[in-house]
Amino acid sequence: MAPVRIGDLTLRHGLMLAPMAGVTDASFRALCRRFGAEYTVSEMISAKALCYEQKGRESAPARTAALAAIGHAEWPCAIQLFGSDPEFMAQAATLIEGGSYRGALPGPMPVAIDINMGCPVQKVVSNGEGSALMKEPLLAEKIVAAIKKTVSLPVTVKIRAGWDENSRNAVEFAKRMEAAGADLITVHGRTRQQFYAPKSDNKIIADVKAAVKIPVIGNGDLFTAEDVRHILEETGCDGVMIARGALGNPFLFTEITAMLEGRNAPPQTVAERVDVALAHARAMIEKKGERIGVAEARKHMAWYCKGLRGAACVRDGVMRAETFEEIKRLLTTLKGTSE
Ligand SMILES: Cc1cc2nc3c(=O)[nH]c(=O)nc-3n(C[C@H](O)[C@H](O)[C@H](O)COP(=O)(O)O)c2cc1C
Missing domain, CATH: 3.20.20.70 (Aldolase class I)
Known part of the structure; x- marks a missing residue:
């Protein structure tokens, strides 16, 4: 190209x-x-x-x-x-x-x-x-x-x-x-x-x-x-x-x-994915404040969970979360799981 x-x-x-x-x-x-x-x-x-x-x-x-x-x-x-x-x-x-x-x-x-x-x-x-x-x-x-x-x-x-x-x-x-x-x-x-x-x-x-x-x-x-x-x-x-x-x-x-570039990209672990999702939510909250930031971050968090084991229940919780701490607590439970 x-x-x-x-x-x-x-x-x-x-x-x-x-x-x-x-x-x-x-x-x-x-x-x-x-x-x-x-x-x-x-x-x-x-x-x-x-x-x-x-x-x-x-x-x-x-x-x-x-x-x-x-x-x-x-x-x-x-x-x-x-x-x-x-x-x-x-x-x-x-x-x-x-x-x-x-x-x-x-x-x-x-x-x-x-x-x-x-x-x-x-x-x-x-x-x-x-x-x-x-x-x-x-x-x-x-x-x-x-x-x-x-x-x-x-x-x-x-x-x-x-x-x-x-x-x-x-x-x-x-x-x-x-x-x-x-x-x-x-x-x-x-x-x-x-x-x-x-x-x-x-x-x-x-x-x-x-x-x-x-x-x-x-x-x-x-x-x-x-x-x-x-x-x-x-x-x-x-x-x-x-x-x-x-x-x-x-x-x-x-x-x-x-x-x-003819290279292989190592797949990211579930823990890395969760960390990136949380950094994303944090950045949105920094820019928009917690109320709007959390509301707008919910759908992104659900997308990050897609395909992860045990994600359905976390996703439901995330869609109702009101604070960053709630999002963090829910997503962190996925960290020990695999895809
Ligand atoms: C949620 C969502 C919002 C979109 N908003 C815009 C937009 O603001 N401007 C635009 O040109 N296209 C918009 N699109 C279209 C995308 O840029 C893209 O052309 C379309 O999704 C096809 O690409 P994809 O099959 O890779 O999703 C939007 C698509 C989605 C799913």
Whole structure:
């Protein structure tokens, strides 16, 4: 695999953590970086919400802006925007590049603005946003061009195979995004109608790769290092983006890196897995406070438990935990067990 270039940045393997709303917050991004992800992307951020929030009262909480905060431990990190109005999208991208908006936190600049053209959620597509843009290639072009015109950061686009089986337009669409100025494109090999099943189609990723000159990142169903080997062989894509495979399993990035470098990665022990899970929960609580941190950490803790002996009962307890100490007590009981 040749290195992937995004602006001034060069990624040796093009191994990326995918954006996941409600999952890839700063703590998880930093953790995945530590285990080998070379690049991370924020949760999706509404361009309109970010712009409107700036007009709110000084004292009102800047919740959308908080999603765009990046720490050094997660860098290189891109910010993903969603929206359907080229003006709002460009305005939001300008705010992010400038870094001086209300609610902004000190930290490094993002490495790119990513545009969400793949979200299948009804609430999003009914506003013409996310994967609905694949039905409106002209508007999608305008969005890319408007952002390119206003910021100097690289602009990347994340798409699906198409809207449905009758409109698998990823190839034509990707060519148009490239012509509009996109610097990189990620392709999830499913249509909007498929949501997350059945299996992602590598053929459409290969077709996009053959059709454009910008780097193409393959995405969809990458749960093991072997899955990554296949997608690279089958599509010739320049890099990969891991989403659900990383849930409770940031170690996957270490395994993929070892595979790409022709090494073996030793499997982690249950005790190591528990320690990483607890460090993850602790980081979330440090950033968000115990009440919100614990509430948001519960699902991650359940994912770390998956496949471990005796985990079902621990998982149930974790989903009701109110404090870090409770999470710690429950997870520690798994330490003496094996997978
Ligand atoms: C919980 C969850 C949240 C997601 N949120 C986003 C998002 O904010 N932006 C986006 O572009 N894709 C989002 N996705 C899609 C993933 O980035 C990815 O394209 C998809 O899950 C396919 O990859 P996978 O099969 O490896 O999971 C989300 C997926 C999941 C499971």
